[in-house]
Amino acid sequence: MRAISHPIREQLSLVGVLHALSDPVRLEIVRSLADEAELSCGKLAVAVSKSTLSHHLKVLRDAGLTQTRAVGVHRFVSLRAGDIEARFPGLLDCVLEHSAST
């Protein structure tokens, strides 16, 4: 079983988080995840190929914005809302609020 590593809360950097959110595809993924507790990869409705989606999910995970857990062949992704809020209070909510109107 493949272990999925995540950065710990203290490793989240502002620049890293802003960079991860500065791509339209990743911002769309984060918005989808904000509306659900978690989603499987297949349920994420983004218009890119599977390998591109994997790439973007890796960027989000490495930035510390999301966490991934495996169940059989499925990968479930969720926002690390608690960690992000603890680390940068208000930032994610602010970004999500403004992304809705873009």
Add this chain to the structure above:
Amino acid sequence: MRAISHPIREQLSLVGVLHALSDPVRLEIVRSLADEAELSCGKLAVAVSKSTLSHHLKVLRDAGLTQTRAVGVHRFVSLRAGDIEARFPGLLDCVLEHSAST
């Protein structure tokens, strides 16, 4: 006299703004500008060459975060705080607040 073009407020995009802020040098520039009404290029204390600074200032200007006015040979740069706040309320303050503790 060289006219310095800026995007209008409506042209500011969330992704563009986040991208502009997702670089450590530009974030440092924005932080410096947040503390002063405006600064000349030479007063911006960032550890990069003049051409790199020009590059970053262009990125910030193109993203709509800053405005530049020329006075003789000097260029004075300031945050478009009003436009940013109107366009994405709370976002810049939030980012600046968190960048201070990085």
Add this chain to the structure above:
DNA sequence: ATCATAGTTCGACACACGTCGAACTTCCGG
């Protein structure tokens, strides 16, 4: 008209990034 200054632009370099198809790995049902 010349010179110094501030800042920009050019062009080059090395690396980063987003994209994808093919191949791969892991899991589970039959």
Add this chain to the structure above:
DNA sequence: CCGGAAGTTCGACGTGTGTCGAACTATGAT
């Protein structure tokens, strides 16, 4: 044990990015 599915990784491609020195442009002082 085999095949299908989910998702990852590899490698390639084209473009983007941050860096800088050299050359350039505009301004103002002389």
